[in-house]
Amino acid sequence: MKIAFAGKGGVGKTTLAAWTADLLARQGKSVWLVDADTALSLGQASGLAVGALPQPLILREDLIRERIGFGVIDLNPTVDDLPEKLCVELPCEGPGRKRLLVMGTVTGAGGGCACGPNALLKALLSHIVLDRDEWVLVDLEAGVEHLGRGTIQGVDALVVVSEPSHRGLETAASIGRMAADLGLENQVLALNRFAGGEIPALPGLPGTVMNLPFMPGLAAKQLADASVLGLPESEQVDRLVMQLLTALATGAKAQAA
Numbered sequence: 001m002k003i004a005f006a007g008k009g010g011v012g013k014t015t016l017a018a019w020t021a022d023l024l025a026r027q028g029k030s031v032w033l034v035d036a037d038t039a040l041s042l043g044q045a046s047g048l049a050v051g052a053l054p055q056p057l058i059l060r061e062d063l064i065r066e067r068i069g070f071g072v073i074d075l076n077p078t079v080d081d082l083p084e085k086l087c088v089e090l091p092c093e094g095p096g097r098k099r100l101l102v103m104g105t106v107t108g109a110g111g112g113c114a115c116g117p118n119a120l121l122k123a124l125l126s127h128i129v130l131d132r133d134e135w136v137l138v139d140l141e142a143g144v145e146h147l148g149r150g151t152i153q154g155v156d157a158l159v160v161v162s163e164p165s166h167r168g169l170e171t172a173a174s175i176g177r178m179a180a181d182l183g184l185e186n187q188v189l190a191l192n193r194f195a196g197g198e199i200p201a202l203p204g205l206p207g208t209v210m211n212l213p214f215m216p217g218l219a220a221k222q223l224a225d226a227s228v229l230g231l232p233e234s235e236q237v238d239r240l241v242m243q244l245l246t247a248l249a250t251g252a253k254a255q256a257a
């Protein structure tokens, strides 16, 4: 299954993606973590040292030229070998694997035409989805940019993360609508740091909702360490991630029926 995590800035996308990957890997699954964010923090959130991060694909001009070519863009580049070549293995307590691919952002590609990198990125994402029976978790850049570029075509499920505020939920609703327009109907709204209250019924908000409470242990750990793993709340985190995965599996079944 391939799951993308989207939402406004700072809402908890990277945290939830890192938690999900960690539980799946402890359950023995092989997980590809795709960092498609500008902040490049998914590796650190998963416990990787800053110096061990792979170079973002978007900066690998050599590869982009080699696979996409000059002038006329090859829209179907060969990418089979790239995930293995470009990934970094993340520390993992358990029988599974976590491998990190860092895309970097297409909008930061230097002001010129970003068609080449974008084509390579799309091909890479759809290759991992279509040709491998593995889990792929994509941590998207904040906002709606990636949806506009169609990068997530081929994703099976979308987790829209939001703070429980009207403005935040409006962005979440826009993301939900844009994804649905792209045919991505299996969506869950993850309300982060939710302390109760009525959620406004905005058109486009995913119908399935889960709540993530504020976690004091995570906040305390973040003062000293970028990793979001190994928390005092770890058991609670695992239960929440299971709830999320169950909701996404139910959505997938409903769509298949």
Ligand SMILES: Nc1ncnc2c1ncn2[C@@H]1O[C@H](COP(=O)(O)OP(=O)(O)OP(=O)(O)O)[C@@H](O)[C@H]1O
Pocket (backbone or CB within 6 Å): 007, 008, 009, 010, 011, 012, 013, 014, 015, 016, 037, 039, 041, 141, 142, 192, 193, 212, 213, 214, 215, 216, 218, 219, 222, 228
């Ligand atoms: N439920 C929570 N309780 C306490 N702290 C949290 C919670 N969720 C997220 N955080 C903290 O909030 C900060 C922002 O989270 P995170 O980096 O996951 O957001 P993001 O949506 O990926 O942000 P960006 O848009 O910058 O990529 C992090 O320091 C994270 O540890």
Ligand SMILES: [Mg+2]
Pocket (backbone or CB within 6 Å): 013, 014, 015, 037, 039, 041, 139
């Ligand atoms: Mg992030």
